[in-house]
Amino acid sequence: MSDANEAALDPQASAASAGNETALVHCTNLGKSYRKGKESVPVLSNLNLNIPKGDFLALMGPSGSGKTTLLNLLGGLDSPTDGSLEIAGERIDRFSRSQLTRWRARHVGFIFQFYNLMPVLSAERNVELPLLLTKLSSKQRKKQVAIALELVGLKDRAKHKPSELSGGQEQRVAIARAIVSDPDLLLCDEPTGDLDRTTADDILSLLQTLNQQQGKTIVMVTHDPLAAEYAQRTLHLDKGTLITGN
Amino acid sequence: MKYFYFIWKNLGRKKLRTWLTIMSIVVAFILFGALGSLSAAFTQGAEIAGADRLVTIHKVSLIQSLPYSYVNRVRNTEGVEAVTFASWFGGYYQDPKNQFAQFAVDAESYFDIYSDLLSLPEEQMESWQNNRIGAVIGTALAQRFGWEVGDRVPVTSMFPQEDGNRTWEFEIEGIFSAEASGADSGSMVFHYEYFDEARQWDKGTVGWLMIKVADPQNAGEVADRIDAMFANSPAETKTSTEKAFMESFMKQFGDIGTITGLILGAVFFTMLLVTANTMAQAVRERIPEMAILKTLGFTDRSVLVMILAEAVLMALIGGLIGLGLAWLMIGAAASQVGAFLPGFAMPTDVWVQGLIAIVVLGLLSGAIPALQGMRLNIVTALGRR
Known part of the structure; x- marks a missing residue:
């Protein structure tokens, strides 16, 4: 059987072959297991996945299938126990904890289900947080924050605190925070899980715009098939393995 | 300095709790300033005593x-x-x-x-x-x-x-x-x-x-x-250096230095517990937020420093207000007790010791929460949300 045929039948091989030449993310035999007492509990195993630059990938699957674990590995929040993980040409599976921290600040933007904004800070101060890690001056930071807030349509809410914003607006602030430092990769963990349908559609349209117009590579974990429709492609995970893709 | 705004805002998160803690620190440092100055006033007589002067008194007592x-x-x-x-x-x-x-x-x-x-x-x-x-x-x-x-x-x-x-x-x-x-x-x-x-x-x-x-x-x-x-x-005599004479004279009132030291030690220890408790609560409530900071790229060390800075800032606000009030109170009292305690004022030494105590209080009270924040595992902390 030829390699091409094998890839057609094997979803992992199919996922791995997608945009292989221009892959931003390149996972090979990626595995993650946790220790529970003396036992090793595998969460992800032998996962092969390529994510091309500019892709908008939806990851679906039942609870416990390893979606969030994969997202954590892609975002450098956790390290794999097996395989290799290369992002933008760097083997992040070999990075130390502090190297991962610095790498995250430069390359990844995170968007969470519950927004995770700092309640004591205004929208603009929340968006500014990742820029505090750069050498930008206060003036330059303010300029970038204004651009990011304008991009998500919240320029007029810059001075508001999260408690003074709606759920949709909070998520827009979180998106602005994720893109303000112009990362290569946006990782979204159930970004619309806490929003009503209309607001969810707005947020997904915004992500789609960022993908199509700004060229952002997005990986989105979701349970919602309607949300997945906004992505360019969807991969399904079950018991730590990719089972299908489109 | 670019983190200062964030640290300041975190301090004001639970205003009542923060202010109650700061008020406790204020009271502690009023005591620190007042007792430190009192002790200094009692001992400075001996400090300014001339090395070339002797004092001769009756061997029985100064009263004779x-x-x-x-x-x-x-x-x-x-x-x-x-x-x-x-x-x-x-x-x-x-x-x-x-x-x-x-x-x-x-x-x-x-x-x-x-x-x-x-x-x-x-x-x-x-x-x-x-x-x-x-x-x-x-x-x-x-x-x-x-x-x-x-x-x-x-x-x-x-x-x-x-x-x-x-x-x-x-x-x-x-x-x-x-x-x-x-x-x-x-x-x-x-x-x-x-x-x-x-x-x-x-x-x-x-x-x-x-x-x-x-x-x-x-x-x-x-x-x-x-x-x-x-x-x-x-009338036999007892002759001693002026310094020894002053020290012996002041000891009639008790060992002021030891007494004030013990009181201040107790106050400082209590303040340490109060402030550490406030900081521990404040940090415990913010574990997911600290995980987010780390997710955004804040290093373990920067999280540690921010928590310590918050604790030191709280101690600084309370401590400086306390020392300032002590200074005003001593200034007001000096004219009343100056006849008995010449030079009763808040000396530079007390200010310096006070500032050191403030920083030590802040660092010690923030140490455990800061270490917890530094060691925080992002995945585990985000999972608690």
Whole structure:
């Protein structure tokens, strides 16, 4: 059987072959297991996945299938126990904890289900947080924050605190925070899980715009098939393995 | 500095809790400032004592007086450069509440011996020496009662005059000032001759002698020589350096340094527990937020530093307000107690020690929460959300 045929039948091989030449993310035999007492509990195993630059990938699957674990590995929040993980040409599976921290600040933007904004800070101060890690001056930071807030349509809410914003607006602030430092990769963990349908559609349209117009590579974990429709492609995970893709 | 705004905002997250903790720190540092200054005021007498001065008192106690004849005998002792003497007057002005120190002294020699500590203008010195009932007062005393040169003041003493009258009249001829911090400017000195001639009893005696030695290196030998001269006499003496004398005198009130140290230690320890508890609660409530900061790329060390900075900032606000209030209170009280505690003020040492205590308090109270924040695992912390 030829390699091409094998890839057609094997979803992992199919996922791995997608945009292989221009892959931003390149996972090979990626595995993650946790220790529970003396036992090793595998969460992800032998996962092969390529994510091309500019892709908008939806990851679906039942609870416990390893979606969030994969997202954590892609975002450098956790390290794999097996395989290799290369992002933008760097083997992040070999990075130390502090190297991962610095790498995250430069390359990844995170968007969470519950927004995770700092309640004591205004929208603009929340968006500014990742820029505090750069050498930008206060003036330059303010300029970038204004651009990011304008991009998500919240320029007029810059001075508001999260408690003074709606759920949709909070998520827009979180998106602005994720893109303000112009990362290569946006990782979204159930970004619309806490929003009503209309607001969810707005947020997904915004992500789609960022993908199509700004060229952002997005990986989105979701349970919602309607949300997945906004992505360019969807991969399904079950018991730590990719089972299908489109 | 770019993190300051965030740290400041975090401090104001639970305003009531933060302010209650800060108020506790304020009270603790008012105590720190006040007790530290009190202790310093008690010990600074010994600190400014001249290395070339000895004090001779009656061997039994300071209350027992010495024969006047000792003055000349000591003056002629080998190694002695100059001698002066004083007697306690034990008086008050108008009301027994208005206590202050008065000494009958030798106007010719008193200010010579203390030229490094006290200064009296030359013309006032001359006027005083020429007026038998003249007295000179310190600047603090002048300020306390509003006395001026030329005023005639009555002072009621424990010593009655020959006619039984206990109220003595003095004419203020000069106002001396302290040349060194802590030198006594809250007292009055007047002519020993006036006192000795008019008093009803204990005539021909002096309270103590102050001796200036020719060579401070030989102070011990000179002291032994003086005491040996009066050994086995009805009024044996005890001569010591001025520093030893001051320390021994202050010990009559108890070991102020140890007492204040113990109180401050207890206060500091309690404050440490209170502040550490506040910081632990504040950090526990923010574990997911700290995980987010780390997710965004804040390093373990920057999280540690931010938590420590928050704890130090809280201690700084409370501590500086506390020390500031202590300074104001001491300033207000100084004019009232200056007569008993010359130089009662908040010295630089107390400010410096206070600032060190503030930083130590902040660092210690924030240490455990900061370490927890630093070691926080992002995945575990986000999973708690």
